[in-house]
Amino acid sequence: MTAPRHYITTTIPYVNARPHLGFALELVQADTLARHHRRRGADVRLLSGTDDNSLKNVLAAEAAGVDVQTLVNRNADAFAALRDPLALSLDDFIRTSSDPRHRIGVERLWRRCAASGDLYRKAYEGLYCVGCEQFWTPEELVDGRCAEHGTVPQRVAEENWFFRLSRHTDRLRELITGGALRIEPAARRNEVLALIEGGLHDFSVSRSHTRARGWGIPVPDDPDQVVYVWWDALGNYVTSLGYGTDGPAYERWWAGGNRRVHLVGKGVVRFHAVYWPAMLLSAGLPLPTDILVHDYLTVGGRKISKSGSGAAVDPVALTAAYGTDAVRWWLLRDVPRVGDADFTVDRLIARADADFAGGLGNLVHRIVTMVHRYRAGVVPEPGTDRFAVTALLDVCRTAPGRVDAALAGYDFRRALDAVREIVEEANRCIDATRPWELARAERQGNAGAAERLDAVLAALVTACRVLAEELRPFVPGAAERVARQVTPADRSLPEASPLFARLQEPR
Numbered sequence: 001m002t003a004p005r006h007y008i009t010t011t012i013p014y015v016n017a018r019p020h021l022g023f024a025l026e027l028v029q030a031d032t033l034a035r036h037h038r039r040r041g042a043d044v045r046l047l048s049g050t051d052d053n054s055l056k057n058v059l060a061a062e063a064a065g066v067d068v069q070t071l072v073n074r075n076a077d078a079f080a081a082l083r084d085p086l087a088l089s090l091d092d093f094i095r096t097s098s099d100p101r102h103r104i105g106v107e108r109l110w111r112r113c114a115a116s117g118d119l120y121r122k123a124y125e126g127l128y129c130v131g132c133e134q135f136w137t138p139e140e141l142v143d144g145r146c147a148e149h150g151t152v153p154q155r156v157a158e159e160n161w162f163f164r165l166s167r168h169t170d171r172l173r174e175l176i177t178g179g180a181l182r183i184e185p186a187a188r189r190n191e192v193l194a195l196i197e198g199g200l201h202d203f204s205v206s207r208s209h210t211r212a213r214g215w216g217i218p219v220p221d222d223p224d225q226v227v228y229v230w231w232d233a234l235g236n237y238v239t240s241l242g243y244g245t246d247g248p249a250y251e252r253w254w255a256g257g258n259r260r261v262h263l264v265g266k267g268v269v270r271f272h273a274v275y276w277p278a279m280l281l282s283a284g285l286p287l288p289t290d291i292l293v294h295d296y297l298t299v300g301g302r303k304i305s306k307s308g309s310g311a312a313v314d315p316v317a318l319t320a321a322y323g324t325d326a327v328r329w330w331l332l333r334d335v336p337r338v339g340d341a342d343f344t345v346d347r348l349i350a351r352a353d354a355d356f357a358g359g360l361g362n363l364v365h366r367i368v369t370m371v372h373r374y375r376a377g378v379v380p381e382p383g384t385d386r387f388a389v390t391a392l393l394d395v396c397r398t399a400p401g402r403v404d405a406a407l408a409g410y411d412f413r414r415a416l417d418a419v420r421e422i423v424e425e426a427n428r429c430i431d432a433t434r435p436w437e438l439a440r441a442e443r444q445g446n447a448g449a450a451e452r453l454d455a456v457l458a459a460l461v462t463a464c465r466v467l468a469e470e471l472r473p474f475v476p477g478a479a480e481r482v483a484r485q486v487t488p489a490d491r492s493l494p495e496a497s498p499l500f501a502r503l504q505e506p507r
Contacts, residue, residue: 003042007253008034008261009237011268012049012096015075016060021313021331021343022265022297022304023079024086028331029294029412030263031088035473036407038089045091045253047240050076051233052097053216055207068215072097085319087328087476094240096232101247105239106232107220112283114220118164121222124204127153135204161206161225168278169200175277181287183273184410185338188266188293192273200274205231234276237262238285254286261290269293292410296340304343313343322503325478326352332412332474349503356478359423360467361500364485366430367460368496374439377492379461380454387452388433389459395425396466403470412474419470426463429456461486461493 010030013023027048034046052072061071076095083090096102113119126135129146136146136153145152173196175181176189183189206225209218216226235243237260241250254260264272269291277287297304297313304313319327322345330348333355335341371377386393402418433456441449468483481499 003037003040005043005045005253005258006034006037006261007045007258008037008047009263010048011262011264011272012051012094012233012236013079014054014056015050015052015072015079016054016056018075018078019082019315020304021315021318024082024315024327025294025297025331025335026263026265027082027086027088028328029292031086031090032328032332032412032473033261033263033407035089035476036403039469039472040404045249046089047092047094047237048079048088048090049092049094049099049236049240050079050096051229051236052076052095053227053232054229055212055215058213058215068213069097082315085316085324087324092240094236096236099240101242101244102236102239103217103244105242105244106217106227106235108244109235109238109279109283110220110227110231112285113163113279116282116284118167118282119161119205120164121159121161123157123159124162125155125157126204128156129153137201156211158208158211160204160208160228161219161222162202163205163231163275163279163282165200165202165275165278168281169196171281172196172200172274172277175287176273180289181273181277182290183269184290184292187338188269188273188291192269195270195274200278203275204228230271230275231279234271234279237276237288259290260286260288261292262288263292263294266293266295294335295338297335298340298342299344301342303340318345318348322348322352323477325356325475325500326503328475329355329478333416335412337411337413352500353502355420356500357498357502359420360478360482361498363423363426364464364467364482364499365496367426367457367464368485368493370435371457371461371493372496374435374442374453375457377488377495379486379488379493380458382455382458383451385448385451385455387455389429389455392422392425392429392459392463395422396463399466399470416474419467419474422463422467422470426460429460429463 008030010026013019030046034044038044057072058068061068064071080093082088094102127138127141128135129151141153173193176183176193183192205228206219207228209224209226212226216229217232219225219227238250238254241247241253243250262272273291280287299313315327326348330351334347334351371379399418399422403415406415406418435453435456438449438453438456442453464482464486468479468486471479471482485494485499
């Protein structure tokens with residue numbers, strides 16, 4: 001059976017400031033899924049981009065004393081430049097203010113929803129959080145403040161276009177409870193269902209041209225209004241595929257039995273799991289199949305943020321100081337499937353030193369050294385003797401399936417546990433078989449010891465090769481170093497050399 005195509009997307013962040021480590025988490029998770037599915041033979045498209053048409057961007061430009069386009073271009077370029085420091089295998093990157101695919105697709109989506117009778121115009125007064133780009137009811141505030149940003153919303157009165165979200169309540173509930181729209185983890189699925197049960201209210205999908213400072217996509221046939229940023233931004237998942245022009249990419253990736261996977265932070269679940277599917281239902285378009293939700297990174301308990309109200313960690317500076325592999329490894333190894341994770345440089349260093357220098361690197365160095373010492377660098381044939389290596393070979397055989405199952409459940413930690421078990425079992429194998437004693441017995445003329453040593457060394461090298469393959473989606477650079485170390489050149493393995501240096505403690 002042909003593997004389904006996987007269309008994997010990140011959210012597109014506002015570009016009111018430069019990127020931070022919290023968004024790097026989402027990028028690395030999405031990239032890991034994309035690399036994993038490609039290795040298993042699936043056709044994959046990985047998309048990221050930037051949300052340029054936000055009022056936050058306008059206000060940031062005003063505060064910086066520059067025009068909006070200058071600020072947007074500068075910060076959007078910084079997001080696009082994360083590709084190399086984070087080793088991202090992006091297939092596409094969209095910018096909503098300048099990509100010619102986007103505006104025409106947003107206009108088409110708007111007209112489709114209007115034709116279905118789901119758009120209407122009315123006067124409205126409400127509490128608006130600029131940080132969320134969202135109106136909130138007083139009941140949704142915490143002590144009168146936005147729960148996400150801790151700020152007091154502005155009272156805004158204007159006449160806008162609204163979307164009939166309430167019309168789609170029953171269908172959304174059916175799709176989520178029936179599993180057609182999968183939301184992981186279960187806690188977030190339950191949160192969305194509770195929101196639906198509490199009653200869905202129509203929401204504003206435009207703002208006045210004046211309040212938007214003239215920045216954004218004009219509402220079709222109503223130039224006094226600008227398309228609301230969430231409507232505009234959510235559309236990128238289809239506009240990037242050429243939805244506005246019936247491009248072939250749209251039919252290839254947003255149709256049929258494909259997996260349409262959105263990775264999102266917990267703060268934007270409402271928009272991706274309620275608003276966006278309702279918009280697609282209104283337009284008569286397929287829905288995403290999976291919405292995978294991660295929690296936040298914090299520093300000292302404070303959410304990492306681009307704004308001055310939160311902590312900030314520069315992922316580019318972090319990779320420059322400690323390496324791409326160390327950063328990716330911490331994000332995938334230490335961040336739980338559910339719950340926020342507090343970041344420190346000390347934790348990143350401790351994890352990399354323990355798992356890379358002290359774990360994986362030490363193991364590969366020991367094994368290659370023994371192959372050179374006992375077999376002149378040539379990996380022996382295993383023969384028929386499986387002396388004390390059955391458990392190791394079993395772990396190597398089952399590891400790929402365990403990784404598959406863990407990533408199917410959006411659990412990066414559990415996937416890496418399956419990989420790390422190979423390291424642990426290989427070390428147990430060395431301790432149990434004591435290759436140095438087998439080598440000594442071989443020198444004393446024990447033919448059985450020679451055959452057993454061949455079996456042990458062959459199994460250990462096999463373990464290293466499986467490690468290299470299974471690590472590729474998570475830490476492609478580290479995986480490649482391991483692969484080179486256990487790949488023969490002229491029949492002989494390269495001489496053993498340290499693969500991972502211990503990281504410098506911060507001063």
